[in-house]
Amino acid sequence: MREAAFVRQNKDKWSRFESALQNKAFITPDELSALYLEITDHLSYAQTFYPRSNTVKYLNTLASQAHHNIYKTKRESPNRVISFFTKEFPKEFYNYQKQLLLAFVVFSIFVAIGSFSAASEAGFVRAILGDAYVNATLENISKQDPMAVYKQMGEFDMFLGITINNIRVALYAFVLGIFAGMGTLYMVMQNAIMLGSFQYFFYEKGLFWESVRTIWIHGSIEISVIIVAACAGLVVGKSILFPGTYTRLTSFVKGVKAGLKIVISTVPFFIIAGFLEGYVTRHTEMPDWLAIIIIALSLCLILFYYVxxxxxxxxxxxHDPQ
Structure with a gap:
């Protein structure tokens, strides 16, 4: 890249950083730290490609001035956790809407593939869900209680087990992003095909609405947040494939930090989903209108917070301070 193009691409960030150092603009310590890392990365790039330029001198001055401001005066807010969930994370998550959309589209495509495969091949559902689950569900259907699987465990045990399992799935989706995002997409494919074949199984038995109004009481949050966790893995994958002006290692570290924040954001939602599955879903006798309200509110909550x-x-x- 020519020096002029490099300066033109990044001068706004440098100006904002310089203004913050001179107390002409307010930015949080976290944002200042992130800009500092970016400035030092740009300095390294400039030293490599424009070693005797004014750009190197300018960036070196900025980096030197910043060190004291960041590492000697940075303080953590006593309300750090609240600030993270209400301002810091959602403001940053705006940058990852494309990865979220990609995760959603891929998931939707493979749900359709799972449904189509189940409709086309008689043994597909058993191959995906397992004979034990299918046989147990068929037995429950014969007893006029197709959703009895959600009543077999104690409420707290089910809540705890489901919550831990969902968080584990989210962590896997995030960690598998180190394979350039392909591991994450593979995990999305597995879960989506399972969901598609699962729903077709009940459709084939004439129980589609019964399954939807029961399963999606907790599934609306659970499935949505698994897609969000997949977004975290794709952020990591993108940081490896497209480092931009960063070194690949620096880009990867930034991607991991961003992805980890996304995973952390999902924990409260997985707790809510686990609570609903453990304590609410089992009440299959509840009226349709109540189930619809719970599902609608859950979807609205997810769309509000993440979109x-x-x-x-x-x-x-x-420019609102975080």
Whole structure:
């Protein structure tokens, strides 16, 4: 890249960083630290390709001035956890909407593939869900209680087991992103095909609505947040494949940090989903209107927190301190 193009591409960030150092603009310590890492990476790049340029001198001055501001005066807010979930994370998550959309599209495609495969091949459902589950469900259907599987465990045991398992799945989706995102996409494919074949199984038995109004009481949050966790893996994968002006290692470290924040954001939602599955889903006798309200509120909560709120924070409050 020519020096002029490099300067033009990054000068706004440098100006913002310089203004912050001179107390002409307010940014949080975390944002200052992130900008500092970016400045030092740009300095390294400039030293390699434009070793005797004014750009190197300018960036070196900025990096030197910043060290004291960041590492000697940085303080953590006593409300750090609340600030993370209400401002810091959703504002940052705006940058990963494309990865979220990709995870959603891939998941939807493989749900359709799972349904189509189950409709086309009689043994597909058993191959995906296992004979034990299919046989147990058929027995429950014969007893006029097709959703009895959600009543077999104690409420707390089910809540705890499901929550831990879902968090484990989210961590796997995140960690598998180190394989350039392909591991994450493979995990998305597995879960989506399972969901598609699962829903077709009940459709074939004439129990589609019964399965939807029961399973999606917890599944609306559970499935949505698994897609969000897949987004974390794709962020890691992108950091490896497309490092931009960073070194690949620096880009990877930034991607891992960003992905980990995304996974952390899913934990409260997995707890909510686990609670619903352990304590609410088992009540298959509840009226349809109540199930619909729970499902609708759950979907609205997910869409608000991961889609609308990040857009709101960045478009309406672009300079609001976190």
């Amino acid at each position: 609308y709120y990040p857009i709101y924070l960045n478009r309406k409050l672009p």
